[in-house]
Amino acid sequence: MQALLADLFPWVAVFALADGVAQLGRGHLLLVAAWGRFAARRAGLHLLPVGPLAEVVAAHDLPFLASPRRAWFPDPRRRAELAVFEEGDLEPVALDGLAAAREGKKVTSGERLLVAAPAPAWAERLRDDLAALAAHPEGARAAAWGARCAGRGDLAAARELRRRQRPFLLPLRVLATATFAGTFGLWPLAAYAPTDAPVGAGALLAALGALVLAEVLLVFAMLRACGEPRGAAARTALHLLAFPVAAVHPLLHASRSVYRRFDAPVLAALLLPAPEFHALAAREIRRARFSRDATDAELAPEWARRESLLASLVEATGGKLAGVLAPAPAPGAAGWCPLCAASFREGPERCPDCGVPLERVGKVTAA
16 A cells, blocks of 8 residues: 555655646736635636645636627637737628537537537637527617626625525635645655554545545535536536536636636626736726727627626725726826836837737826
8 A cells, every 4th residue: 555655655656746737828917815805717728726725717808799680709719818809810601590609618509619618618608699689589689698798797696696505605715624634645645655644644634534525515515505516516516526626726726617607807806906907907997998909890899898897896895997997007198008007118119918009198207
């Protein structure tokens, strides 16, 4: 048994670390907490925190835009975020006759890839959105889509869901901490210094197995309390049993798709500290305004709806829209980018990264 533990431990350590690697595509948003404070992670390769207190919530921001006749899709294979959406960045697909289907994390129509989601559950939600759009006649789509978006933008409902989840978070973190300590504290002792280990190899494996089983049951109960269907809750919980390394950080997986019924800005408002959310909201409001001017007029109501949602979320999180949108250049700057907030001295007229015109703030003062 000791030899088995010695052989397995390096693989356990590698798999636990690899479990935190995330490759995010365009529109994918992960809200990540290592010690209870969330931060946003966008497109790119990330190493997520893999400690026992880590929690991750996934979202898909602007997976598509809708109009009464068509759904407009960014390139699903694109990896980088778009600073501003322009007409050529969105491909329209007629809603009449659209038959959306889910294949893992992908939403397809026939042979055509429409959306690549951050998780299978998110792909299922997006498929349902497209199916609901296509099911209504053209004349009724705007009203039906508006009602659906109102539900997706309900911050009070998202807070209520978080309230239902919260009683399970501390027990799960306690169990995860015990599992983490047993795996990376007692396991190496039992494997490489058995005479110094307080428990034998067999007892250690039995204790870790009991901890994993307790986590499985608690994750299932949490997901059911959060309204997840029994089958979906069982699949997520049993992932910890099939891949027990994940039990050292169960909330890296268990929370990931729980909030998929809400739009990404709502999740950012729910989980991010207010200053970070207000900075994100200011950028996204300006992004919506630039994109509205650069895309088809058919999409103007969608951009207006997004701007209105963000503005209402700013107010709901204790901010004032005028203050959030106020210029914030560095001292001595001649201009600043309203999207990335970079400051510039005299010279450039546009941000080299975002491509948008700089906002001027007067003459450069002496350095």
